[in-house]
Amino acid sequence: MGPFLTALQNVLGDPRVVIVIFLSAFFGVFVGAIPGLTATMAVALLVPIAYWLDPIAALAAVVSVVACAIFAGDIPNTLLRIPGTPASAAYANDARNLTRQGKSDLVLGTALVCSVVGGILGAVVLMLLGHQLAKVATAFSAVEYFWLYLLGLSCAVVVSSGPKLNGLLALMIGLLVSTVGLSAVHSKARFTFGVAELYGGISFIPAMIGLFGVSEILNNLIRMRASQKGKTEYLAAESPVSSTVTGWQRFLLQPVRSLFGSGAGMLLRRKGHVLRSAGIGALIGMLPGAGADIAAWVSFAISKRFSKKPQLYGEESIEGIADATTANNAALAGAWIPALILGIPGDSVTAIVIGVLLMKNITPGPDIFTKQTELVYSLYVIFILANVILLPVGFLAVRAASRLVRIPRAILLPAILLFCIVGSYALNASYVDVIVMLTMGVLGFVLERHRVPLAPIVLGLILGPMVEERFIQIMTGSDSLIGGFLNPQRPLALGLAVVFALVWISTIFIQTRSKRNKGNPERE
Amino acid sequence: MERPHPRHLTDRLWIFLCLLLLVSAGCGRKDSYPNRPITFICPWGAGGGTDRISRQLAFQLEQELQVPVNVVNATGGGGVTGHSRGARARPDGYTITMVTVELNMLHWRGLTSISHEDFQPVLMVNRDAAALFVRTDSQWSTLAELEQAIRANPGKLKASGTAFGGIWHVALAGWLTTIGLQASDVTWIAMAGAASSLQELMAGGLDMVACSLPEAQVLLNADKVRCLGVMADQRLPAYPEVPTFEELGVNWHVSTHRGIAVPLGVPESRFSILEKAVTRAAQSEEYLQYMENTGAGAAAVPSEEYARFLEKTDKAFGEVFAGPSFQGVKHKCGPMFFPLVLSGLLGVCLVACIGSGSLRRVSERHEISTAATLDMFILVGCVILYIVTAEVLGFVLSSAAILLILFRRMRLTWAVAISATVLLVALVYQLFAIGLRVPLPRGLFGW
Numbered sequence: 017m018g019p020f021l022t023a024l025q026n027v028l029g030d031p032r033v034v035i036v037i038f039l040s041a042f043f044g045v046f047v048g049a050i051p052g053l054t055a056t057m058a059v060a061l062l063v064p065i066a067y068w069l070d071p072i073a074a075l076a077a078v079v080s081v082v083a084c085a086i087f088a089g090d091i092p093n094t095l096l097r098i099p100g101t102p103a104s105a106a107y108a109n110d111a112r113n114l115t116r117q118g119k120s121d122l123v124l125g126t127a128l129v130c131s132v133v134g135g136i137l138g139a140v141v142l143m144l145l146g147h148q149l150a151k152v153a154t155a156f157s158a159v160e161y162f163w164l165y166l167l168g169l170s171c172a173v174v175v176s177s178g179p180k181l182n183g184l185l186a187l188m189i190g191l192l193v194s195t196v197g198l199s200a201v202h203s204k205a206r207f208t209f210g211v212a213e214l215y216g217g218i219s220f221i222p223a224m225i226g227l228f229g230v231s232e233i234l235n236n237l238i239r240m241r242a243s244q245k246g247k248t249e250y251l252a253a254e255s256p257v258s259s260t261v262t263g264w265q266r267f268l269l270q271p272v273r274s275l276f277g278s279g280a281g282m283l284l285r286r287k288g289h290v291l292r293s294a295g296i297g298a299l300i301g302m303l304p305g306a307g308a309d310i311a312a313w314v315s316f317a318i319s320k321r322f323s324k325k326p327q328l329y330g331e332e333s334i335e336g337i338a339d340a341t342t343a344n345n346a347a348l349a350g351a352w353i354p355a356l357i358l359g360i361p362g363d364s365v366t367a368i369v370i371g372v373l374l375m376k377n378i379t380p381g382p383d384i385f386t387k388q389t390e391l392v393y394s395l396y397v398i399f400i401l402a403n404v405i406l407l408p409v410g411f412l413a414v415r416a417a418s419r420l421v422r423i424p425r426a427i428l429l430p431a432i433l434l435f436c437i438v439g440s441y442a443l444n445a446s447y448v449d450v451i452v453m454l455t456m457g458v459l460g461f462v463l464e465r466h467r468v469p470l471a472p473i474v475l476g477l478i479l480g481p482m483v484e485e486r487f488i489q490i491m492t493g494s495d496s497l498i499g500g501f502l503n504p505q506r507p508l509a510l511g512l513a514v515v516f517a518l519v520w521i522s523t524i525f526i527q528t529r530s531k532r533n534k535g536n537p538e539r540e
Numbered sequence: 541m542e543r544p545h546p547r548h549l550t551d552r553l554w555i556f557l558c559l560l561l562l563v564s565a566g567c568g569r570k571d572s573y574p575n576r577p578i579t580f581i582c583p584w585g586a587g588g589g590t591d592r593i594s595r596q597l598a599f600q601l602e603q604e605l606q607v608p609v610n611v612v613n614a615t616g617g618g619g620v621t622g623h624s625r626g627a628r629a630r631p632d633g634y635t636i637t638m639v640t641v642e643l644n645m646l647h648w649r650g651l652t653s654i655s656h657e658d659f660q661p662v663l664m665v666n667r668d669a670a671a672l673f674v675r676t677d678s679q680w681s682t683l684a685e686l687e688q689a690i691r692a693n694p695g696k697l698k699a700s701g702t703a704f705g706g707i708w709h710v711a712l713a714g715w716l717t718t719i720g721l722q723a724s725d726v727t728w729i730a731m732a733g734a735a736s737s738l739q740e741l742m743a744g745g746l747d748m749v750a751c752s753l754p755e756a757q758v759l760l761n762a763d764k765v766r767c768l769g770v771m772a773d774q775r776l777p778a779y780p781e782v783p784t785f786e787e788l789g790v791n792w793h794v795s796t797h798r799g800i801a802v803p804l805g806v807p808e809s810r811f812s813i814l815e816k817a818v819t820r821a822a823q824s825e826e827y828l829q830y831m832e833n834t835g836a837g838a839a840a841v842p843s844e845e846y847a848r849f850l851e852k853t854d855k856a857f858g859e860v861f862a863g864p865s866f867q868g869v870k871h872k873c874g875p876m877f878f879p880l881v882l883s884g885l886l887g888v889c890l891v892a893c894i895g896s897g898s899l900r901r902v903s904e905r906h907e908i909s910t911a912a913t914l915d916m917f918i919l920v921g922c923v924i925l926y927i928v929t930a931e932v933l934g935f936v937l938s939s940a941a942i943l944l945i946l947f948r949r950m951r952l953t954w955a956v957a958i959s960a961t962v963l964l965v966a967l968v969y970q971l972f973a974i975g976l977r978v979p980l981p982r983g984l985f986g987w
Contacts, residue, residue, distance in 0.1 A: 047976065060611070061976065063595050157743035158729075179898035181889065188886040195879040198617045198651070201730040202704055204875035205617075205651070212624050212652060216616015234916050241912040304739060359758025360739050364585065367735075371592040374834045381762040426950035427960055430943050433919065437926060437939075438968055438980065445579075445612050445979035446621075447927050454923045466899040484878045489729045491872045493698050493745065 023393030026072055027401060036073045037080045037402055041409040044081035048088030049413060051098040051225055052439020055085035056364040063368060071376040072394050078372060079395070080402035082348055082365050086308070087131040087410055090341065091417045094123045096432055098229035102220060103312035103344045105474040106175065106336075108228050113332040120418060125276055126334055128410045129283055130290070130341040132403045137294035138301070138346030139399035142353060147385060149302055149350075150357035155508055156303055158493070159501065162486040163512035164303070165479050168310035170519045171317035172476070176469035177330030180527055186468050190476020191483075193218050201488045213448040220477045222440035222453040227470045229436045230457025233429050235464075240425055272411070282338060289319065289335070293342035301347025304354050304361065308347035309478060315343030317519075330469065349399055356380050356392070573633055573810045576986055577608040579979065581629070581637040583622020585615045588733070589755065589836070590798060593666055594638045596830050597800070600821035605813075610977045618642060618703060620652045627658040631805035633814055636662070641707050641796040644854045648861040649705055656850040660806060662815050664799035664841035664849065665822045666831070668752035669772035670711035671782065673765045675741060683768045683788050686748065687719060694725040700737040701750040704730040708750040710860050711771055711794040715785065717863065718792040741765065752796060753779050754835035771795070778835050797839075797853070799846055815843060918949055934983020935973075940965045 027033050040062070047058040058081050066074040089100020090111070097112040099105040114123050141149075156164075169187060176183035196207045197217030208214040283290060293315045300311040319339035320329040329336045352369070354360045359380040361367035373380055378388060385392055420428065440453040460470050494500030502513060580598050584590040591613060598609040614622035619642035626637025639659060647655040672683070680686040690697055701708030713723035726748075731737040734751035738759055741749045749756070749765075753776065759765045769785045770776060771794045785792055800818050802811065821827060822840045831838035841849060893899050922942040930938040940961050947957035969987070973980045 050971075053976070053978065057978070060591070060595065060613075063592075063599075154739070154742040157740055157745035159745075160743075179893075179896070181893050181896060181898050185886070185889040185893050188882060188889050192879065192882045192886055195882065198620070199875045199878075202875040206875055206879060212617065212620055215618075215620045215651070219616075233919065237915040237919065238908055238912045241909050241915065242907075304736065354739075358739070358742070358762075358764075360735050367588065368592070371834070374830075377833045379758060379761060381758045382764075383762065426952055427947070427956075430946035430950065431960075431964055433923070433946065434939055434943060434964060434968060437923060438935075438972055441981070442972060442978040444614055444616075444621075445625075446614070447931070450923065450927050454920060454927075458920065465901055467901070468899070485730070485732065487878070488873050489731070489745075492727060492729050 019389045019393045020396075022390055023397050026390065026394045027076070027397040030072075032069075033073050033076050033398075034401075036069065037076045037398070037405055038409075040077040040080040041084045041402065041405050044084030045088040045406075045409055045413045047081075048085030048100055049091045049417060050439060051092050051096070051100065051229060051435055052221055052442050054101065054221065054443075055082045055089075056368070057443075058082070058085045059365050059368050063372065066372050071373075071378060071391065072398070074372050074376060075369070075391075075395055076398045076402070078365070078369055079398050080405065083131075083135050083345065083399075083402045084406050084409060086345060086348060087128060087341075087406060088413060090127040090131070091124065091413060092229075094120055094127070095417060095420050096229060097232040098432075098436070099224055099474075101344075102224065102309040102474055102478050103340070103347075105224060105228065105471050106172075106312050106316045106340050107333075108471060109177065109330055109469070110328075110333050110337055112232070114334065115421070117332075119334075120421065121414075122334060123337060124414045124418070126282060126338050127341045128407065128414065129276060129280055130338045131345040131410070132406050133283060133290060134294050134297060134342035134345035135348060135403035135406070136400055137291070137342075138298045138349030139396060139403070141295070141298035141346070142349040142399070143396045146353050147357065147382075149299070149353050150382070152299075153302055153304065153354045153358065153360070157506070157509075158486045158489040159503060159506055159509040160512060161303075162483065162490060162501070163509055163516055164300075164310070165483045165486065167512060167516050167519065168313055169472075169475060169479055169483070170516060170523075171310075171313040172472040174317045174519060174523055175313065175320055175329055175336070176472055178467050178469060180523060182466075182468045183472050186463065186470065187472040187476045189463075190473035191480040192476075193223075193473070194477045194480025195484070199484070201485055211448070213446055216444075217481065218452055218477065219443060219449055220474060221443050222449040223456045223477055224474050225436050225440055226453035226456030227460035227473060229432065230453060231460035231464060231470070233433055233436075234457065234461045236425060236429055240429075276411075282334070286335070286338065289322075289339055290342055293319065293339040294346040297343030297346030298350040300343075301350030302353045304351075304363075308344055308351070308363065309475070311347040311350075312340045312344040313475060316340040330471075345403075352395075356384055356395075357382055573813060574605050574607045576634065577610055577973075577977070578605065578633075579629075579635045580609050580611045581614050581622050581626045581635065582611050583614060583619045583626070583638065583640060583642070585613055590638060590640055592834070593798060593831075593836070596827060597638075597665065597818075597821055600824050600827055601817055604817035604820055608977055610979065612979050617651065618646065618706070620646055620654075624652055624654050626801070627654045627803055629803050631803040633802065633806045633810035635803065636814065637801050637803075638798060639801045640798050641853070644850065644857050645705070645707065645710070645861070648858055656847075656854055658804060659801035660804055660811070661843055661846040661850060662800040662802060662811075663818045663822055663843065664797055664839050664846040665818075665827075666798040667795050667837045667839045668754060669770050669776065669793065669795040669837075670708055670750055671753050671756070671770040672712070672715070672768045673738075673741070673749045673751070673756050673760075674747065674768060676763055676766050678747070678766070680768070681766065683785070683790070686768060690716070690721060690725055694722070695727055697726050697747040698729050698745070699726045699748045699750060700729045700731040700740065700746050701734055702731065702737070704728060705861075707794070707796055708734070710857065712750045714792050714794060714860055715771070715790060717860075718790055738765070752836075753782065757835045776837065778832070778837075795837075797849070799841070915949065919946065922946055930981035930983065932983055934985050934987050935980040936965055936969060936987050937983070938981070939968070 044058055047053045059078055062077055062081055066077060089104050092098040092100055093104040093108055094111040094115055097108050099108050111123050173180055173183040173187055198205055198215045296315045297311045301308050316336050319336050320326050323335055351363045351366045355366035355370055361370055437450055440449045490500040582591050582594040594611050598611050601609045614625045623643055629635035643656050646652050674680050699712055709728055716723050716725060734755035737749045738756055740746045756765055760767060767782045769788055770782050771785045771792055773793050775784055828838050922945055926938050926942050943961040944957055947960055972978050
C-alpha cells in the first residue's frame, strides 16, 4: 500500500499534475471531436510541451489526452456520422439512426459513461494483471495474429445489419482497396498508376470520413429536397426537453439527467456485459497492432450474439454502442502493457509514450515495476483520475456539440464538407487524400442505397495489409500450407482458428434457419 | 430561423467586430526570413524513431528561428512519399525534410527517381549502426556459432528487422556476402519494422533480428535478447560491451543515418540562416540529452561532409542491390497473389449478392429528384474545384469560394452566405493553421 499512497500524493497532491490533466482533457476532447484529427495526432502535438513537464505530469498529459480524444471521437460519430476512430465505425449507423430519432443525448450519455467505466476497468486490468498479461503478448507470433485478424474481419460481417452476403461484399471491397500502394512485403507498387502519392496506399482516415461523412451529406441533400419547401431543416428530430423547468435546473439538472440518467441506469442493469466488454477490450488492446479497433468490433459482435434483440445491431442498438465504447476505452490501458514491460508499442500512441519515457530517462522493461514502482503506481492513479475527469469535461463537450444539430441544415452541410476536406488533408498534407475522401463518399453513397453496410469496408481497409503481411510471412517461413497455418506446436493459433471456424458455421446456420423459418432472410 | 431577420445595428456591429478580430488575429509579420511557419517533413509515421527525433529537433529549431516549425508526417511507400515531397517542395526555405537512409536505397530499387542529388543537405543529426540479435535462450552465444549454424542449414534460419530490401535486410545480406555466403542462406521474413520483428523473435517465429541497438534497448537491458555484434567501425559509447563485427573478423559496416535537407535552389542567405539554426539545435544540450536517453547516436556532420557521406553510402548500396543476393531472390507469393485472390472472392460475392437479390434498393428510401441530383453534382464539383485551386490560391480563397457556391445553392441570402463563409473560413484557419498547427494548403500568398 506504501507506494500506492505515495503515488496518490504525487498525483493528487501536486496541483500542477491535476491542472495538466484538466487542460489535457479539454485539449483531447477538442482535437478528438474534429473529424480527421486523431488521438495520435493530439499526443504528437503534445510532445514538445511534455518536454517542460516532469515525468508524472508528462504521462498524465498523454493519458488524459488519449482517453478524452477517443471518447470525443464519438461526438461527430453520433451527430454527423463521421467516426473519429475506426473503432467507432463499428456503431456509426446505430448512433446516426438514434440521433435522427432525437436520441443523441441517450447515445452520447451512454458513450460517455461507458467510456469512463471502460477506461477505469482497463486501468484495473493493467494494475492487477499487467505483468502476467505481458507474457501472453510475447506468445503471439505471425500465425496467431493472422487468425486474430481474420476473426476481427469476421466480426465486422457478423455485426453488419441486413443480409450477411452484403456485409461480406463490403469487406472484400475494403480488403481489395487496401492492396493499393506498395506491398508491405515485396515493396512493389500495385494499382498506383505511377502516382507516387499512392505508394502509401489508401489512408483509412480520409476513406472513413468519405464513406461515412460525405455520403451522409449526400443523403441529407436528398432528404432536404424531398421535404417540404420553406421550412428550416435540421439534422435531427427535436429532443424532448420539458419547458416547465427554469433557472439552473434547465441548464444543469435537466441536461445532466438526460445525459447520465439513461447511461447510468443501463450500466447498472448490464453489469455483466460491462465487465465482459472491458475484459475483451483490455485483452485484445494489449496485443501490439490494431488493438482498440479489433476490440470494439469483437465486443460488438459478442454483444450481438448474446443479445435478446440482435436484429437491432447495426441499426439502432444502444446496447451495442455501450459494449463497443466500453471495450474501446478499456483497450487503451491494455496497449500500455507491452509498451511498459517489453518496450514494444501496442499502438502509435504508446510508441510516442515510449519516446516520452525515454526522454525522461525512464527505460521501460520488465523491471519497471520494481525499479520504478512509484511511477507505475502514479500511472494507475493517473489513468483513473483522467477517466473521472473525462466525465465533466465530456459532459461540457457534449452539451456544446449538441447545439450543432440545431444549426439549420443549409448552413451545416457545407460547413461539414469543409471540415471533411480539411480533416482529410490535415493527416498527410496530401490532395490525394482529399480525392480518396471524395471517391469514397460517392462510393459509400451508392453502396448504401443498395443496402451494403459501410463499416466492414473500414475494417477491411485497416486490417487488409496486416492480414496480407502475416499471410506471406507464414508462407515464407514454413514448408507446407497446413503446417504453417495450423501448426500443432502453436495451440493458441489452433484455438483462434477453431473460434474463427465456429463464428462462420454459426452465422451460416442462423442465416439458413431464419431463411427457412421466415422465408425472408433480409429482414432478419 | 425561417429567414434571417434584420437585426439591430449594434448586433451586427458586434458580429462584424468579432469577425474582424478572428480574421486579423496573428496577422502581424516581420519581413525577414523566416517570418512564417516552417514545414518540417518527416517521411515516417508519428511515434516512430524518425518522428521522435524530428519533433525533438523541431522543438529546438522553433526556439532558434522564432517561428513555428510544424512536423508533417508524409508517410507511405517506405519513405518514397516524404522524400519526393521534400525534394519537390518550393525552394523558399520554408520546407525542410528529415531525410533518412532510404534516400540512398529507394532509387536503386526503382521505386522513385529521387536521390540524394535532389537535396541540398544541411546537417546530419543521427547515425545508428546495425546490430544482430538472437534470443537469450537460443543456442548461439557468438557470431561464429551463428555463422556455423547458417552454414550447416542454409535457408533454414529465419531473420527479419524490416521489410524486404530495407536497411536491416541490406545489413544482414551484406554480412552474409562478406563471409562468403549467399543472402538467401537466411530466409528473410518481411516485417513492418524492428518492433514487430523483435516481438516475433520473442514469440519464437524468428531466429535472429537485425536492427539498431536503441531499437532493441529495452529487451537487451531486460536480458531477453543477446546482441552478437554491431556493424560499426568502433564500439558504441552507449554499448561498450557489444563487440563490433570488425573485431570479430568481418569487415562490414552499415548504419542508418538521418539528417535535415532542403530542396535544391534555396537562396544562399536563407540556407546559411537555416544551417546555423539547425547546427545549434543539434548541438543543444536538450537534443544531446534526448539522444543519450534513447541510446541513439547523436551526430552533427556539416553540409559538405554530409554530402560526401551520402555520395559514398549511395555507391555502397548500389553495389549491394545490383549484386546477386537481391536479384536472385524469389518470393513464394508474388505481389499480385493477394489482390488476385481478393478479386476472385469479390467476384464470387458480387455474383452471389446479385443472385440472391440482396442488392435490391429499399423502397422506403427517398427517391432522388432532379434538383437533388444537381445538388450532389455541385457538391462533388466544389470539392474538385478546391483540389484544383487550393495549391495556387491557398486555403482561404479556395474554401471561401466553394462555401459561397454551396451556401447560395442552399438558397441562403447573400448576406447570410457571405457572413457564414467569412466566419467559417476564419474559424477553420485559426483553428487548424494557428491553433493546432496542422497543415493547410498555403498557395502562392502563403495563406
